[in-house]
Amino acid sequence: MALLPVDEALERILDGVKPLPEEAVRIAEADGRVLARALTAARTQPPFDASAMDGYAVRAADVETTPAELDVIGESAAGNRFHGKVGPGQAVRIFTGAPVPEGADTILIQENAQSLADGRIEALHPVEKGRHIRRAGLDFRLGQPMLEEGRLLGAATIGLAAAGGHPTLPVTQRPLVAVLATGDELVLPGEPCGPDQIVASNGFAIGALARAEGARILDLGIIPDDAGAITAAVLRARDAGAHVLVTLGGASVGARDLVRQALLDAGMSLDFWKIAMRPGKPLMFGRLDEMRVLGLPGNPVSSLVCAHLFLRPLVARLGQRAFTPDLRSAVLSAPLRANDERRDYVRASVAAGPDGLIATPFPVQDSSMLTTLAASNALIVREPGAAAAETGARCRVLLLG
Structure with a gap:
């Protein structure tokens, strides 16, 4: 037969x-798992206009020409916003990630500001409107698609899912x-x-x-x-x-x-x-x-x-993982004899050459020898009935990783 x-x-x-069916796992346990269905954002990020730099929240109209002196009326830090409003000739000390106060429309970075007496600063360089502000929703908005079904989860994707407000994730068993x-x-x-x-x-x-x-x-x-x-x-x-x-x-x-x-x-x-x-x-x-x-x-x-x-x-x-055999073309560095009626998988070492991959078959192919397989990074695929191949002939290789 x-x-x-x-x-x-x-x-x-x-x-x-x-x-397989989906299951819910805590996000801390989702590394290496596969999303069973698409994920959308459960919140907006950032949820407010935020400063991208340490410095001062100001009105661009007040720093169109410099030097310009401004009164510092308060401070806005991450997790503790300034609740007042920035008016003409005023500034609020602000730190990276903090909410931009009402009335301010640009950030004067601290390197371009000089402290003066009595809680005042001097702007040393002009700043255009909107500079160094991360607008609300810059990264993603509530309901926006974040990750597609079948995505293999790793550090960046888990971080994104967490930022999107997901304590658990639907993953394939x-x-x-x-x-x-x-x-x-x-x-x-x-x-x-x-x-x-x-x-x-x-x-x-x-x-x-x-x-x-x-x-x-x-x-x-x-x-x-x-x-x-x-x-x-x-x-x-x-x-x-x-x-x-x-x-x-x-x-x-x-x-x-x-x-x-x-x-x-x-x-x-x-x-x-x-x-x-x-x-x-x-x-x-x-x-x-x-x-x-x-x-x-x-x-x-x-x-x-x-x-x-x-x-x-x-x-x-x-497990809903993408799998595609890594088959490539290579050039033989040694001859191979003609094949019989079976497809042959010849253990080989594959390395980059000046014109592409070079495949070197191991001379002994006994199926008990793990040393040879451990030294192999590819298998040369020989179709049934393949003719003898000389050194320099092209071949097909399956990379093992």
Whole structure:
């Protein structure tokens, strides 16, 4: 049976996926969240004409020609305005952010004023009308659109929302991704490792990748090669409300590859198994009630490459995050042999050259080698049946960040 093409596999995984419902969070907890709906200003900013500088609130008519002497009749500070009115030949000491008093129409900055005796100042330079005044509503006005639906919230946008009078924000729920590793050979980092065992790494890497797209992680731990134990772990993920279950390993065709059958026994509807890509051929996808199940290969590199291609866009769509693979054109710095019927994702180092990007494939592409993947910032994408490529040929690269 022909293997499923990568693009069709992604279409099936994303088919029918919609953003999760919204929830309200305190603005102090909104960093990295996504706005579930557009936000409008709940107030006007600034709410009054405010001084942009320290100095004196004056009438422009009084300082058209200088030097000019003025009587200082009071002070306006942020949070404590001057309640009188500025008349001819008068000034009010004012500080940045303070309300401009009635009657004043410009700000004489303090560098251009000289103190005199008896509470008077001398204006040293003329000032045009409206100078150094921030008009009410300069930033935004009540009811004005502030932030669009789907905006990823960060420092500036959270500051804007707070200034707009919002103590809580409507955000899209964060997807819950359950991660299940299986295998008698696996131990956690730091645990005693028997002569036939290896340290589990996939779960930590996959969790980090999913968190980077806004997910919460439910770590189901390492489950031994026991069909009943695997089925029980799968049902724990479902009962916990996981939106995505990621299984790691155990989905191939060996006698001890029990994950696929355990998932079927738990009620999963299998969509596909095995796709036309390298590394990552034994990828599995199905649905268990409302939970989507993504079965990743056990080899660390295969697992992470598949997670970049399939898990990241799935989590991003559930969380209403924009996701576009960063595909670019580059020039090969080394030859590549002809490709077979599978799409190849070749680990590579990409750097800027005088005429664009230069892609250097690593000579050893074994799917167990995390050192190579950690040194890679891109994958060279080779289509099925691609002819051999010489040094200097153009290629397509997927940047990993």
